[in-house]
Amino acid sequence: MVNNRLEELRRLRREATESCKFRGHSISWGYSHFDGSSRAQQCGECIHCGKTVVIDTNPAPNGIMVGGSALAIGCED
Numbered sequence: 001m002v003n004n005r006l007e008e009l010r011r012l013r014r015e016a017t018e019s020c021k022f023r024g025h026s027i028s029w030g031y032s033h034f035d036g037s038s039r040a041q042q043c044g045e046c047i048h049c050g051k052t053v054v055i056d057t058n059p060a061p062n063g064i065m066v067g068g069s070a071l072a073i074g075c076e077d
């Protein structure tokens, strides 16, 4: 249970941005979506190659908090 979803979203965003930077990406974050009282999601896209990253403060039981191709594959530029 996440009490402060904005705080958590900010933390995940920082973490995801760093992980993507490590692979050479420059992430531009899109709008955040709020679902219920504890869930927030946000998508980002690399400005160079278009690979995406998704963060979710309260994913489904089999889901992950940070995911997307930008985390797994390096930037093509």
Ligand SMILES: [Zn+2]
Pocket (backbone or CB within 6 Å): 024, 025, 026, 046, 047, 048, 049, 050, 051, 074, 075, 076, 077
């Ligand atoms: Zn990239």
